[in-house]
Amino acid sequence: YDQAVAARDALRAQLQAAQRGVDVAGRSLTIADNGVDNTIVRAPFAGVVTAKAAQPGEIVSPLATGGFTRTGIGTIVDMDSLEVEVDVGEAYIGRVQAKMPAEVVLNAYPDWHIPAEVIAIIPAADRGKATVKVRVAMKVKDARIVPDMGVRVSFLEKPREAKDDKPQGVRVPAAALAQRDGKTVAFSVGEDGKVAMHAVSTGIDMGKDKQVLSGLAAGQSVVLDPPASLKDGNAVVETGDEATP
Incomplete structure (x- = not known):
C-alpha cells in the first residue's frame, strides 16, 4: 500500500511539473511571437512610399540621438486624400472661408481645371511672407496628380459647371x-x-x-x-x- 501511494504521489508531482512546463513554454512562445511581430513594420494607413529615410543597418528611434539613428523609416502619402496647401496674402485672407469652392490648375496640365473646396484656414501667419496657409481639398482622384506638384488655386464665389474632360470620339x-x-x-x-x-x-x-x-x-x-x-x-x-x- 505504501509503495502504491508513493508511486501515485510521484506521478502526480511529475504531472504538476509537466503542466507548469507547458505553461512556461506557452508564455515563451508568446514572447517569441511578439519578438517576430516587432520585426514587421506596419503602415498606419494604405498609401504610396514617396521617400525612404532609413537604410539597412541604421537604428530607428522616435527620439533623435545623432549618429546613425533615424526618427522615421520613410514617408507615406495617402493618394486618396491629396490636398493643396496654398499661401494667401493677409490682405485677401478675409475673403476666404471654409467650405468655399475653389479651382485647382496643375502647372503640368494648364488646361485641366480641377474642382476643389477649402478645408480649413490655418490659424497662424507667416510674418516673413505676410501670408496665411489655407488647406484646399481636390474633388477629383486621378493618377496624374502626384505629391509636390506645382499648382495654382482660384477661390470662387460659387462652383463652376462641371466640364466633361473625357476624350471625344x-x-x-x-x-x-x-x-x-x-x-x-x-x-x-x-x-x-x-x-x-x-x-x-x-x-x-x-x-x-x-x-x-x-x-x-x-x-x-x-x-x-x-x-x-x-x-x-x-x-x-x-x-x-x-x-x-
Whole structure:
C-alpha cells in the first residue's frame, strides 16, 4: 500500500511539473511571437512610399540621438486624400472661408481645371511672407496628380459647371479613312464578314491615327486602305492587320 501511494504521489508531482512546463513554454512562445511581430513594420494607413529615410543597418528611434539613428523609416502619402496647401496674402485672407469652392490648375496640365473646396484656414501667419496657409481639398482622384506638384488655386464665389474632360470620339488609323462622293467614310467589318460604310466626321491628327468624332463606335474593326472598288455590303477576309475583299 505504501509503495502504491508513493508511486501515485510521484506521478502526480511529475504531472504538476509537466503542466507548469507547458505553461512556461506557452508564455515563451508568446514572447517569441511578439519578438517576430516587432520585426514587421506596419503602415498606419494604405498609401504610396514617396521617400525612404532609413537604410539597412541604421537604428530607428522616435527620439533623435545623432549618429546613425533615424526618427522615421520613410514617408507615406495617402493618394486618396491629396490636398493643396496654398499661401494667401493677409490682405485677401478675409475673403476666404471654409467650405468655399475653389479651382485647382496643375502647372503640368494648364488646361485641366480641377474642382476643389477649402478645408480649413490655418490659424497662424507667416510674418516673413505676410501670408496665411489655407488647406484646399481636390474633388477629383486621378493618377496624374502626384505629391509636390506645382499648382495654382482660384477661390470662387460659387462652383463652376462641371466640364466633361473625357476624350471625344474614337481613334482610328488614318489609313482606314477614304473619300466617297466628297465625304469622308470608313468601312467597319461585321461578325458576318461583310463591311458597312459609315460617313464620319474627323477631328485632330494623332500621328498615324485620326480622331473620329462621329460615325464609328469604340471596338469596331475597320478596313485599312480600302480600295475604290469596295462597296457597302461586300464580304472581306481578314489577313493580318488588314481586311481584303
